[in-house]
Amino acid sequence: MRIASLLMALALVTGAAYAQDYPNRPIRWVVPFPPGGGADATARTITQKITENTGKAVVVDYAPGAGGNIGTEQVARAAPDGYTVIQTTNGHTIQPHLRKLSWDSVKDFAPISIVARYPLVVAVNPSVPVRTLAELIAYAKGNPRKLSYGSSGIGGPLNIGAEIFKKATGADILHVPYKGNAPMTLAVVSGEVSTVFDSLTGPLPHIRAGKLRAIGYLGEKRSSQLPDVPTAIESGIPVEYAAWNGMLAPAGTPAEAIHWLNREIVKAVGSPEVNARLVRLGYEPVTNTAQQFSALIAAELERFGKIIRDTGIKLE
Numbered sequence: 001m002r003i004a005s006l007l008m009a010l011a012l013v014t015g016a017a018y019a020q021d022y023p024n025r026p027i028r029w030v031v032p033f034p035p036g037g038g039a040d041a042t043a044r045t046i047t048q049k050i051t052e053n054t055g056k057a058v059v060v061d062y063a064p065g066a067g068g069n070i071g072t073e074q075v076a077r078a079a080p081d082g083y084t085v086i087q088t089t090n091g092h093t094i095q096p097h098l099r100k101l102s103w104d105s106v107k108d109f110a111p112i113s114i115v116a117r118y119p120l121v122v123a124v125n126p127s128v129p130v131r132t133l134a135e136l137i138a139y140a141k142g143n144p145r146k147l148s149y150g151s152s153g154i155g156g157p158l159n160i161g162a163e164i165f166k167k168a169t170g171a172d173i174l175h176v177p178y179k180g181n182a183p184m185t186l187a188v189v190s191g192e193v194s195t196v197f198d199s200l201t202g203p204l205p206h207i208r209a210g211k212l213r214a215i216g217y218l219g220e221k222r223s224s225q226l227p228d229v230p231t232a233i234e235s236g237i238p239v240e241y242a243a244w245n246g247m248l249a250p251a252g253t254p255a256e257a258i259h260w261l262n263r264e265i266v267k268a269v270g271s272p273e274v275n276a277r278l279v280r281l282g283y284e285p286v287t288n289t290a291q292q293f294s295a296l297i298a299a300e301l302e303r304f305g306k307i308i309r310d311t312g313i314k315l316e
Contacts, residue, residue, distance in 0.1 A: 022082055022257055026057035030086040032071025034064040037152065037181025038201030038281065042116055042245055043087050045277050049268035064180060067091060067153035069101065076103035080250040082257025085112065090243045091156045093300035097308045098155040105301060111293035112247040112258055113265045116283040118199035119219030119242040120161045121226065123212040125191045133216035133235045136195070140171035148174040149195040150184040157243035158184075160304070160313065161218065162197040165232075167311040168239045188212065199243070200225055200282020218242070225282055244286075246293055258290055 029047050033039045040062075047058040063071030068091050078084035096105050103109075122133060128147065130136045140147050151159040154177045166173060176193050178184040185202035187193045189211050196203060196212075204225060206212040214229045218241045222231055232239040247265060249258060266287040268274050278285045288296070307313075 022254075022260055023056050025083060026059050027082070027261075028084045029058050029060050030071050030075050030084065031060055031062050032064060032068040032086060032088065033062070033152065034180035034182060035062055038118065038199045038283070039087060039089070039181075039245060041201055041281055042278065042283065045274055045281075046115060046265065046268050049271055049274045050264045053267060053271075054264060067095065067156050069095065073102050075248065075250060076108040078250050080110075080252035080254075082249065082253050082261070085247055085249045085261065087115070087245055088248055089157050089245055090300055090304075091153075091160075092246075092248070093297055094157065094160050094304045094308070095155055096301065097305050098314070105297060108251050109248040110251050110253045110258055111290050111297060112249055112261045113287045113290065114244055114246040114293050114296065115265060115269055115285070115287060116245045116278055117242045117286050118201075118244070118283050119217060119223070119240075120158065120197045121200050121203060121207075121214050121223070121229070121282070122165070122195070122197055122216040122218070122232075123188070123203045123207060123214045124195050125188055125193075126210070126213050127191055128194045128213075131213065131215060133230075133232055133237055136215060137169045137171045137237070140173050144172040145174045147171075147195055148176050148193040149197060150187045150193040151175060151177050151197070152181045152184050153177055153179070158197055158199075160307070161241045161243065163311060163313045164241055164307065165197065165218070165239050167313075169237060204282055223282065224279065242284075245283075246296075262290055 029043055031039050031043045043060045047060055050058045063074050075084055075086040092105055130139050149162050181202045188196040189206050203212050207214045214226055217223055217229050217231050218239055219231055220240055269285050269287050275285045
């Protein structure tokens with residue numbers, strides 16, 4: 001009994017010392033996607049604010065490939081010391097239902113906080129003869145696979161959102177995967193593909209410049225950035241879909257580090273300047289507790305498992 005009490009007291013002292021010393025070197029904030037997309041912009045916006053608030057270096061590091069799986073595996077195998085974290089998407093809860101992975105969505109990670117949600121905008125190259133979602137659906141049905149849509153990777157959140165739309169509407173649109181958001185956006189702007197289902201970050205400047213035409217929004221309400229673009233629900237199409245970005249650390253990361261990271265992420269995302277910047281990028285700034293994020297991951301794993309089984313979505 002005395003030994004157990006001594007061990008508990010030692011653990012408390014050690015934890016307190018860790019909390020006082022953390023962080024004492026740069027934190028690696030892994031983005032498992034190429035630079036230039038929405039995840040990149042979100043990461044740079046939030047990390048800059050954390051560094052400004054705390055004086056501690058938080059460095060964005062890109063580890064793209066395999067739909068985010070390369071960077072995710074790196075973080076799953078990283079030392080659980082609080083100095084490596086990953087900004088993931090709800091692909092974290094989709095991928096396990098589509099392929100064999102070297103990491104486990106729950107067992108290998110410690111949730112920190114969600115940082116943003118992003119409903120998808122549906123946009124087309126101006127050469128496509130449609131101006132509404134209803135016209136897109138009718139054209140796709142009448143011209144099977146003549147239309148194509150780009151995604152940032154097979155089995156990613158954008159691919160799944162588009163496939164949910166296709167399954168619900170019967171629109172026959174060919175999927176063309178790219179290695180990230182930036183090349184996908186360039187492809188639809190150039191006309192290499194006709195359509196995109198994406199967060200607003202990449203398409204928005206091109207929509208405003210007239211290089212893309214926004215025809216619908218998959219959020220529960222219209223975007224403040226595109227107030228004239230109706231939601232799918234408003235258009236009589238029963239599809240609503242939003243992806244998210246969230247922060248994870250390797251499993252076993254000390255609770256003191258998770259607490260520090262959560263506190264500073266919540267503070268940064270809640271600041272007026274970061275909040276406004278994320279909204280301008282087309283995101284809905286959202287944070288939660290580590291426990292709430294853990295519950296969300298569990299719920300999303302169940303939800304996407306059912307969606308993938310019901311729709312028959314498979315890796316191409």
